[in-house]
Amino acid sequence: xxMEPTIDPKKRYAAGVMEYAKxxxxxxxxxxxxxxxxxxxxxxxxDGVDEIEAAAAVAGESSTAxxxxxxxxxxxxxxxxxxxxxxxDPVPGTPGQFxxxxxxxxxxxxxxxxxxxxxxxxGNVFGFKALKALRLEDMRIPVAYxxxxxxxxxxxxxxxxxxxxxxxxxxxxxxxxxxxLSGRNYxxxxxxxxxxxxxxxxxxxxxxxxxxxxxxxxxxxxMEAVNKAQAATGEVKGHYLNVTAGTMEDMYERAxxxxxxxxxxxMIDLVIGYTAIQxxxxxxxxxxxxxxxxxxxxxxxxxxxxxxxxxxVICKWMRMAGVDHIHAGxxxxxxxxxxxxxxxxxxxxxxxxxxxxxxxxxxxDQDWASLNxxxxxxxxxxxxxxxxxxxxxLGEDVVLQFGGGxxxxxxxxxxxxxxxxxxxxxxxxxxxxxRDYLAEGPDILAAAARWCGPLRAAIDTWKDVSFxxxxxxxxxxxxTPTAV
Amino acid sequence: xxxxxxxxxxxxxxxxxxxxAQVQYCLDHGWAVNIEYTDDPHPRNTYWEMWxxxxxxxxxxxxxxxxxxxxxxxHGGTNYIRMSAFDNTYGWESLRLSFITDxxxxxxxxxxxxQERGGRQIGYTTRAYSAMKPEGERxx
Numbered sequence: 001x002x003m004e005p006t007i008d009p010k011k012r013y014a015a016g017v018m019e020y021a022k023x024x025x026x027x028x029x030x031x032x033x034x035x036x037x038x039x040x041x042x043x044x045x046x047d048g049v050d051e052i053e054a055a056a057a058v059a060g061e062s063s064t065a066x067x068x069x070x071x072x073x074x075x076x077x078x079x080x081x082x083x084x085x086x087x088x089d090p091v092p093g094t095p096g097q098f099x100x101x102x103x104x105x106x107x108x109x110x111x112x113x114x115x116x117x118x119x120x121x122x123g124n125v126f127g128f129k130a131l132k133a134l135r136l137e138d139m140r141i142p143v144a145y146x147x148x149x150x151x152x153x154x155x156x157x158x159x160x161x162x163x164x165x166x167x168x169x170x171x172x173x174x175x176x177x178x179x180x181l182s183g184r185n186y187x188x189x190x191x192x193x194x195x196x197x198x199x200x201x202x203x204x205x206x207x208x209x210x211x212x213x214x215x216x217x218x219x220x221x222x223m224e225a226v227n228k229a230q231a232a233t234g235e236v237k238g239h240y241l242n243v244t245a246g247t248m249e250d251m252y253e254r255a256x257x258x259x260x261x262x263x264x265x266x267m268i269d270l271v272i273g274y275t276a277i278q279x280x281x282x283x284x285x286x287x288x289x290x291x292x293x294x295x296x297x298x299x300x301x302x303x304x305x306x307x308x309x310x311x312x313v314i315c316k317w318m319r320m321a322g323v324d325h326i327h328a329g330x331x332x333x334x335x336x337x338x339x340x341x342x343x344x345x346x347x348x349x350x351x352x353x354x355x356x357x358x359x360x361x362x363x364x365d366q367d368w369a370s371l372n373x374x375x376x377x378x379x380x381x382x383x384x385x386x387x388x389x390x391x392x393x394l395g396e397d398v399v400l401q402f403g404g405g406x407x408x409x410x411x412x413x414x415x416x417x418x419x420x421x422x423x424x425x426x427x428x429x430x431x432x433x434x435r436d437y438l439a440e441g442p443d444i445l446a447a448a449a450r451w452c453g454p455l456r457a458a459i460d461t462w463k464d465v466s467f468x469x470x471x472x473x474x475x476x477x478x479x480t481p482t483a484v
Numbered sequence: 485x486x487x488x489x490x491x492x493x494x495x496x497x498x499x500x501x502x503x504x505a506q507v508q509y510c511l512d513h514g515w516a517v518n519i520e521y522t523d524d525p526h527p528r529n530t531y532w533e534m535w536x537x538x539x540x541x542x543x544x545x546x547x548x549x550x551x552x553x554x555x556x557x558x559h560g561g562t563n564y565i566r567m568s569a570f571d572n573t574y575g576w577e578s579l580r581l582s583f584i585t586d587x588x589x590x591x592x593x594x595x596x597x598x599q600e601r602g603g604r605q606i607g608y609t610t611r612a613y614s615a616m617k618p619e620g621e622r623x624x
Contacts, residue, residue: 234487
């Protein structure tokens with residue numbers, strides 16, 4: 001312990017109700033240990049509730065406390081097990097909201113279990129009446145705890161080695177329409193897109209096994225398409241076969257079949273749950289399979305700023321849980337995404353160490369303890385004409401997915417894929433040559449479009465498409481000019 | 485057909501000036517450039533023949549281009565030649581860039597063999613037409 005308890009045990013354990021802060025869940029002098037899990041919450045107390053008491057209540061309800069004093073605490077090393085709120089700051093520019101730092105001893109958690117971690121951190125406490133709203137903004141996961149997790153089954157580096165693709169973003173597309181295609185028609189879309197130049201095609205999150213296309217039929221036709229495209233191009237190709245199903249047994253059956261057919265990648269949806277994700281990550285490691293995760297459902301709790309959890313926390317948990325790909329925003333596409341916030345997500349997924357960076361929403365230094373890197377996936381309303389912006393914002397270790405931007409091409413799916421691939425390679429070439437590709441992007445694309453008809457048609461079709469809406473999840477800390 | 489392995493296969497073949505620019509980009513990052521060649525372009529043929537060892541200590545792109553010229557003299561027109569850049573930074577320790585610089589005069593492509601199995605399953609084998617001939621006689 002950092003300090004002598006200042007609380008008189010006789011008074012502390014007298015039967016009845018007591019403020020959480022007085023029960024030991026608020027300790028402004030506490031210095032977190034290297035092995036502590038730290039959570040940063042945004043709390044909005046009810047009117048009349050003191051922010052320190054609110055923070056202590058969150059610490060209490062997410063660790064050992066209940067609504068009343070219990071003498072059985074005294075049978076335990078309760079000072080250790082109590083989570084400690086140790087800092088409360090007002091949220092800049094947002095009256096009524098506070099950031100609260102809470103430290104948890106490592107022994108509160110089972111090793112290697114996201115389910116156990118989350119049952120505490122985002123358990124009962126989010127329904128707590130004394131708070132109007134609560135949001136988990138970030139977590140510092142200690143190295144000691146990270147080492148109990150497998151981490152990504154494959155990781156960015158080994159994925160690239162298996163695919164033999166280096167130095168550029170990977171290209172993908174989601175088969176469209178999302179629903180209704182038969183297996184035979186579905187495979188056609190896959191073949192055309194892969195032959196035209198994409199690296200991956202993808203099942204959508206809600207393509208599982210429906211009356212219009214049962215999963216085995218899809219898997220068989222898709223693998224015909226993948227192999228045929230591979231022979232047509234001499235290049236490794238893949239399709240994320242979505243094995244999401246109603247039970248683990250069904251998912252394992254589908255994953256085994258995908259392996260038997262020679263697929264290099266499968267996919268799951270976030271809605272299957274943390275334990276199921278960890279199970280599939282272990283299966284993927286055992287079977288040399290790349291594991292793609294679609295973040296279906298996350299916006300129900302990650303988008304609004306006052307309640308739920310920030311997506312960066314999902315990024316951390318999913319890197320621990322062991323997925324290889326996760327959808328993490330596009331900046332320029334149709335889905336939520338402030339550029340600074342997305343930079344924070346991408347760093348969290350790809351870096352070996354992320355320093356504190358409040359403008360990017362990263363509240364803690366985080367050492368990733370040699371866990372593999374996760375490949376972020378940018379998907380949703382992006383097209384070839386934005387290539388310079390995509391590379392600028394997202395870097396090269398990313399899968400750029402142009403679904404509509406491939407399949408909706410006026411000259412057909414192959415032409416759509418070729419347009420995207422030519423735009424990508426031209427931009428990477430220009431970047432490597434040292435050109436100011438962000439400023440010159442439209443010129444670089446126009447030059448490539450002079451010899452590449454499909455790119456010319458793509459640019460003509462989508463040149464004015466953009467999605468300029470204000471983001472809801474933005475940084476609370478803005479850069480301010482300071483005199484040094 | 486044109487095989488599309490490597491980073492710039494969808495662009496017109498790179499000129500020597502364009503290759504130099506890419507090599508310089510790699511050297512500026514401290515990566516070691518490696519030249520390899522093969523006459524078996526199967527997508528899973530990971531280990532192309534090495535033209536010497538990776539150039540860890542070459543100061544500028546001109547040195548790499550000399551090695552490429554030698555490799556071309558020996559294998560140009562009858563082999564694929566590629567350049568790869570290796571980054572030994574902790575946590576990466578793999579390639580950062582890989583692109584084809586030379587192709588054989590013609591690229592016959594691949595056959596896809598299908599072995600019908602039970603339950604509608606098909607086993608697939610990709611074979612390079614060129615690799616059906618002995619090594620060294622595949623492109624002439």
